[in-house]
Amino acid sequence: MSDIDDTIPTDPGDELVFANDRVRVWAMNLGPGEAIFFHAHQHDHLILWPQAGRARAHDIDEEDWAHVQDAQKNFAFFKTVGRGNALKPHRLRNLEDHPVTHYIIELISEESPSDVELPAESNGRGEMSRPHVVLEPGERLDHRH
Numbered sequence: 001m002s003d004i005d006d007t008i009p010t011d012p013g014d015e016l017v018f019a020n021d022r023v024r025v026w027a028m029n030l031g032p033g034e035a036i037f038f039h040a041h042q043h044d045h046l047i048l049w050p051q052a053g054r055a056r057a058h059d060i061d062e063e064d065w066a067h068v069q070d071a072q073k074n075f076a077f078f079k080t081v082g083r084g085n086a087l088k089p090h091r092l093r094n095l096e097d098h099p100v101t102h103y104i105i106e107l108i109s110e111e112s113p114s115d116v117e118l119p120a121e122s123n124g125r126g127e128m129s130r131p132h133v134v135l136e137p138g139e140r141l142d143h144r145h
Helices: none
Strands: 015-019 023-030 045-049 053-059 067-071 075-079 090-094 100-107 120-122 126-128 132-134
Touching: 023 090, 053 100, 120 126
Parallel strands: 120 132
Antiparallel strands: 015 023, 023 100, 045 075, 045 100, 053 067, 053 090, 067 126, 075 120
């Protein structure tokens, strides 16, 4: 799918929860103040925070943890990576004083319907500083690119 550096993992979590020929479900388990390794998403995916949590993201080409991800319970967002390349390598740090877990559900059985990366689509149950669109339950966007 892309020519990312072989030293950057493409596994977006630290625990593989489930996998078959259509999806992979990863958990990202972070202790208080803990950060996960840099990784690069290669597949369109859904992120689900079943419990509230605050985190910051750090892109590999930036010096600070500039990107907000403050989740309320059941915060969800879908990210279209597209067919072109993997997402920019990034990592996440837990800002809470207790462990947090969120889940990454990768769609692996078919190619993305989009040629390019698209802004995330969220359910609005949290804050993100990256570009995203808030969708109401049942609302859909047309992604034919």
